[in-house]
Amino acid sequence: QRIRESEQHSPSGLICISVNIELIISTTQSGLILFCFFSRTDVVAVTPWLAPIVWEGTFDPDLVDTIYKSMNITIATTVFAVGKYVRFLRDFLETAEKHFLVDFNVRYYVFTDRPDDVPSVNLSQGRHLSVIQVPGSNRWQEISARRMEIIQTAIERQISREADYIFCLDVDSKFHARWGAESLGRLVAVIHPWFYQVTRDHFTYERRPASTAYIPMDEGDYYYAGAVFGGLLEEVYTLTKVCRNQLEEDARNSIEAAWQEESHLNRYLLYNKPSKLLSPEYQWDDKKTKTKEVKVIRFSSVVKNYAEIRPNV
Numbered sequence: 001q002r003i004r005e006s007e008q009h010s011p012s013g014l015i016c017i018s019v020n021i022e023l024i025i026s027t028t029q030s031g032l033i034l035f036c037f038f039s040r041t042d043v044v045a046v047t048p049w050l051a052p053i054v055w056e057g058t059f060d061p062d063l064v065d066t067i068y069k070s071m072n073i074t075i076a077t078t079v080f081a082v083g084k085y086v087r088f089l090r091d092f093l094e095t096a097e098k099h100f101l102v103d104f105n106v107r108y109y110v111f112t113d114r115p116d117d118v119p120s121v122n123l124s125q126g127r128h129l130s131v132i133q134v135p136g137s138n139r140w141q142e143i144s145a146r147r148m149e150i151i152q153t154a155i156e157r158q159i160s161r162e163a164d165y166i167f168c169l170d171v172d173s174k175f176h177a178r179w180g181a182e183s184l185g186r187l188v189a190v191i192h193p194w195f196y197q198v199t200r201d202h203f204t205y206e207r208r209p210a211s212t213a214y215i216p217m218d219e220g221d222y223y224y225a226g227a228v229f230g231g232l233l234e235e236v237y238t239l240t241k242v243c244r245n246q247l248e249e250d251a252r253n254s255i256e257a258a259w260q261e262e263s264h265l266n267r268y269l270l271y272n273k274p275s276k277l278l279s280p281e282y283q284w285d286d287k288k289t290k291t292k293e294v295k296v297i298r299f300s301s302v303v304k305n306y307a308e309i310r311p312n313v
């Protein structure tokens with residue numbers, strides 16, 4: 001059933017802005033109402049290649065969770081805490097236990113050079129945490145970019161035997177609200193919170209043809225954030241392998257892409273389209289003022305003092 005209110009004249013004679021609400025009621029043949037919610041008409045909820053873009057109000061949370069729960073899946077979650085970034089782990093893990101894939105089997109993989117500083121956090125049933133030691137570095141660019149290689153290796157050695165899906169997340173972040181099974185898909189990326197309202201000429205893709213992350217000005221769909229990507233294990237394995245190889249090829253040619261692995265991720269996703277996109281609800285930035293499209297912030301980057309926290313500026 002659709003309700004559309006078009007332009008109306010108020011008593012004062014001013015024209016009101018059209019309301020345009022779609023009320024979707026799904027019924028069975030017997031007439032029993034299964035679910036009822038307002039779909040969104042203020043945001044685009046599908047890509048030109050017909051992948052869903054997940055916004056609050058475009059899915060039924062209980063129904064989606066029920067479908068995935070019956071599959072008895074395990075979701076791996078990688079998070080890097082190298083150097084001073086170990087300080088973000090407690091909030092990350094504690095808020096994840098409250099909001100991230102609650103009641104699902106989740107395996108956290110914490111990559112750190114300071115295993116003794118990993119906090120002990122109470123995990124719910126069905127949830128595990130492994131600590132994997134990685135080298136430190138005196139360049140944040142290298143720490144961030146090497147994640148591709150390290151995730152690829154960890155999938156080969158361990159994760160492929162232990163999980164079905166994987167999410168790779170930034171640690172300088174907190175969960176604030178439900179992040180459920182609506183986020184799962186073959187290959188999943190998140191629209192960067194600073195770039196969802198701008199045209200593609202503003203995207204900070206790598207623009208130098210000498211880099212393997214190069215994207216010409218007239219190409220590109222979305223600007224994806226490097227802080228969140230995921231999908232089926234084998235899909236993310238290929239993604240990390242390709243990005244790792246391209247990062248290494250660039251290094252051999254003494255070129256570093258504008259935003260390191262984020263640039264390579266964007267290049268990969270341009271030619272390997274994600275099957276599902278997460279709206280900026282799934283990667284907000286605490287420095288950014290909330291816009292009206294964002295009804296719920298599920299996961300956001302905390303404000304940090306770069307000079308104090310990173311090994312270099």
Ligand SMILES: CC(=O)N[C@H]1[C@@H](OP(=O)(O)OP(=O)(O)OC[C@H]2O[C@@H](n3ccc(=O)[nH]c3=O)[C@H](O)[C@@H]2O)O[C@H](CO)[C@H](O)[C@@H]1O
Pocket residue numbers: 079080081082083084085140141143144169170171172192224225226227228259260261262263283301309310311
């Ligand atoms: C929202 C978003 O898309 N952010 C991207 C952006 O800035 P960010 O400011 O989000 O980068 P960042 O400092 O959070 O670094 C990315 C991640 O690398 C890890 N880390 C980094 C430095 C360090 O000393 N120790 C450590 O563990 C940690 O997990 C951190 O969350 O640019 C980065 C570098 O290209 C990545 O592309 C990020 O994904």
Ligand SMILES: [Mn+2]
Pocket residue numbers: 170171172227301
């Ligand atoms: Mn970050």
